[in-house]
Amino acid sequence: MITVIYPYRNRDFERVRRSLDSLKIQTDTNFKTVLVDYGSDETTACAVQELIQNYPFVDYHYLFTGAQPWSRSIALNYAIRKADTDYCFMADIDMIFAPDFIAFANQYARLDEGLYFPVGFLSEAESSAKKSFDQYVIKFSSNREAAGMSLFPTEKLRQIRGYDQFFHFWGSEDNDIHNRLKQLGCPIRFCDDTIRMLHQWHPNFRQTESPLLKRELQLSGVAELNQEHFRFNQQQQFTTVNSENWGIVINEKDYNSLQQLPVRKITNRKSVVDHLLFGELPRLKEGQTLSVCIEEEPSYNSFKYKLKKLLGKKVPDCYTLKECNDLLLRHIVTQYAHLPYTYKISENLSGIEFKIKK
Incomplete structure (x- = not known):
């Protein structure tokens, strides 16, 4: 069985609805879903909880990390530590899944390897359209360099203590965990036979960076810092990088x-x-x-x-x-x-x- 993990903070509800709707109609219902709210504001958190009542297969967790920088690594680790399934899929609230995605993942999941998937990117206009999965027009697709949408054996993730919690804001955590799992002896296979998930358009987060102080937390040069840390982990051939308290957050x-x-x-x-x-x-x-x-x-x-x-x-x-x-x-x-x-x-x-x- 697979646990689908969504890390989340203050994203629009239609985006959430479209993604969860696509899981609601999966041909294989043998999966669990966890939405880790990494500290949305009170209004958003209440609204998301109300929305999720329409999706009884979703387990919602609110973390008191709203006054901390975003860390996808820590949000994912929180759920990985609690997962009770053999596999974890690292989802994104921007994803719309093909109806057979879970069936495919359950069929090809292996305890000794990971899988990762190409993504079809939608235009802004196409993202707001309500269509069946195969009717969407894809603007472009990701290749094997994009490592974000990955399915991993849960035990392998725990052996390396999850995602490196050095990574905050955006960048490098996916390539890093792929490299460290490979270093452990767990290969990661790219499933490029067909597109089984679509990415809803949003502005590039890097384009929102400002040289001025803003209320929304930002750190100049963080993408470059993350990339340097990724290279360091790679050069040192690390597998485990976090302490034993990985995935534990402020209560x-x-x-x-x-x-x-x-x-x-x-x-x-x-x-x-x-x-x-x-x-x-x-x-x-x-x-x-x-x-x-x-x-x-x-x-x-x-x-x-x-x-x-x-x-x-x-x-x-x-x-x-x-x-x-x-x-x-x-x-x-x-x-x-x-x-x-x-x-x-x-x-x-x-x-x-x-x-x-x-």
């Missing part, structure tokens, strides 16, 4: 406790931010917490400050808040993501709030 109790912490305000002076990163964070002891909000130095945007800086006079050396964001997020996702923490940008973009418990 509701810790989340609520962090929300109650008083916040210490600090400025964007380079010396202050650097000390936070290299002086305070590394010295946190078990059970200790840290709760700060980084705001701009009061004089940072004043005419006097800018004039003195222009004239080469001594002024406090400051990071922009965007630079503070990138520095702090880079530290968090590479060194502290296994700890309970929250990270928020204020509504007016004037502050960065970070709370963490060791």
Whole structure:
């Protein structure tokens, strides 16, 4: 039996409906479905739960990770740890499945190998059309380089402790897990005989990246960082990379406790931010917490400050808040993501709030 795993956060409901509708009409019903909500906002989470009531085969899990960067790796790992089937299929809420997809996957699944599948990409207009699977017009198809839609033996995934939780935001986690499974001795076969799933159009996430601070969490250069980490794992021929606590996320109790912490305000002076990163964070002891909000130095945007800086006079050396964001997020996702923490940008973009418990 297969568990179909959807990692999800704040996506539109029609997209969810079309994907689940395609699972609802599978010719083979011998599968389970888990939707891991990686911290959608309250309104979206409530609406998705209401929608899912129409799909009794879907098991919904809400994680208290909404104030953390997106990590497909961690969302998938959460479900992989809990799966009680022989196989896990790594789905995407953008997918529309052919009616015989589960039947094909159940027929060809093997405990000693993985499978991955080509995807037919739809145009924006075609994605919103309501058609039977074989009536959709495919704009283009993926090849064997696209490794995302994969079926793996659950036990093999557990042997390597799942997806590498270094990966946050977007990029490289699929190629990495393929390489590490192959290193374990588990081949991955590309099923290119026909298209059995379609991708609903959406804007390219890379195109939404901004050089300015935004409320939606972003980290400049993260795709390149992820690619470098993938190459490192490959060169080192790693199989297992996560700790024994892989797939475990912040719980509701810790989340609520962090929300109650008083916040210490600090400025964007380079010396202050650097000390936070290299002086305070590394010295946190078990059970200790840290709760700060980084705001701009009061004089940072004043005419006097800018004039003195222009004239080469001594002024406090400051990071922009965007630079503070990138520095702090880079530290968090590479060194502290296994700890309970929250990270928020204020509504007016004037502050960065970070709370963490060791």
